[in-house]
């Protein structure tokens with residue numbers, strides 16, 4: 252998770268400028284959507300071409316074999332190579348909507364971990380979260396100071412650490428938005444008070460109306476990682492907080508947001524209008540030696556960040 256975050260943040264640096272904010276305009280979103288559709292269409296065409304090449308190679312091999320031809324070795328080798336290529340592509344290919352899938356596996360100690368599906372690049376690992384992150388997740392929930400009066404929005408179930416910690420505080424409502432079907436299936440059936448939403452946060456938060464906000468969250472926990480292919484509009488944090496405004500603006504105080512953060516200053520710079528960083532406390536991480544995703548360069552700490560929000564003067568319903 253850390254390395255993916257760092258990669259995403261690095262790639263979005265250039266857009267963390269006031270000019271980047273203008274991209275929220277309808278037109279640029281339409282442009283980005285058209286670009287995404289074009290990429291999907293091109294990928295489909297390539298796959299169709301390659302599939303038909305594979306089919307031709309298989310048919311040629313079958314014909315050679317049927318004729319008892321001496322030349323059968325060459326098409327067979329070509330066929331195997333084509334099949335191997337296709338299998339490798341399939342492993343790497345994201346789902347149709349551009350979203351990567353996740354699976355839960357176990358580490359050397361038998362603890363659960365999250366892995367991205369598909370073959371990782373050579374020498375890389377696909378593990379994105381391990382059990383040692385639990386204390387950090389729980390510290391974030393502590394910082395959210397959930398009370399039974401709160402309506403909590405949580406993004407990303409993952410290994411369920413933050414969800415369980417939020418539940419222990421018995422909020423009035425607790426909505427968990429999780430886009431991965433495999434991860435969702437692991438949320439305990441009828442988990443007390445947890446409402447599970449099968450969607451990306453991008454889709455879920457877009458489902459609002461300026462005049463009649465349908466969700467009013469007083470406390471928000473944000474911890475996804477970039478498996479959803481969306482046109483970048485600056486940092487993920489900024490995109491999320493912008494989309495959150497109509498869902499938090501009418502909530503009762505404290506209107507607080509916490510979440511995974513490995514660079515508090517970058518987060519501060521990415522905050523949209525109306526949000527401010529109440530605090531950012533370094534939290535020492537203690538990854539085991541076999542953790543593949545915390546590089547030395549990324550450092551050995553994250554931050555417990557608490558973001559405040561004040562709706563006054565920043566969000567005008569129906570504007």
Ligand SMILES: C[S@@+](CC[C@H](N)C(=O)[O-])C[C@H]1O[C@@H](n2cnc3c(N)ncnc32)[C@H](O)[C@@H]1O
Nearest residue numbers: 388407409410411412413430431451452475476
């Ligand atoms: C790091 S894990 C969450 C860890 C969790 N806080 C815990 O304590 O175990 C990230 C989760 O976010 C989900 N996710 C990633 N992108 C998402 C998106 N755009 N919308 C909803 N869920 C998303 C992933 O499927 C994954 O389950």
